[in-house]
Amino acid sequence: MIPKRIIVVAVCVAVLMVAVGAYGYALYSEISSLKGQISLLNQELEELWEEIDALKQSNSTNNTNSTMNFTFTWGPETQDIVDEIFKIEVSVWFGDNTLPDNTTIKMFYIVVSVYDDDHSKDDYLGLVFDMNHNGVIDLGFEDDPLIIYGDDSTIYELGAVTLLEDGLLIVAEVPREPAHNKCVYNLEKGYVFGTFGYPASDITSQFEDMPAYIPVHICFADRNLNLGVHVVSFQFRIYL
């Protein structure tokens, strides 16, 4: 007959083994779940690095030649150029231009899309930069305003185009000349004016330690014969 004491010890050992087994299993599950969490964290970290790389990339493109797009809109109650919302889109970008002597100059380019719904040879876009570098767009002809008509013609004569207080242009009685592909019109989109390119230094203003900027004045006149308001003008600055 097995003594009672041995039975008690055997039962105790069995209970202990079950307890150790259960503890071991619990530990194993915890480790598995921790492993799972670590792998999730690793995945998140990888995604974060990918995002950081993408941001770095977009930042470096912004600093070089990427296009900046601006949209200006006027509601139906503020203009009669179109029946609904009138829209002008402006795209600007910088680029390097290598001259024949191998020097490189930084260029500023601009395209203006005007969503007018009817073509006229006398519709016009006005574009004024701070040509005399005094930091502002001047009234009169100080900043040599550029005018491009709906029939892709322009005025080259110095002093013949004047910027008025209302933001529009007035032109002396001088003949128009071909602008050479600076204006196209299609029924769906309206006018596309440009591309116009300038050496950035020709139109940039800077005062002491202030950041350098390019002031831009744009106006558009719809000359089709309707009643109401057919002109818009606006100014903005591009900081370098």
Ligand SMILES: [Ca+2]
């Ligand atoms: Ca119109």
Ligand SMILES: [Ca+2]
């Ligand atoms: Ca028109």
Ligand SMILES: [Ca+2]
């Ligand atoms: Ca000026």
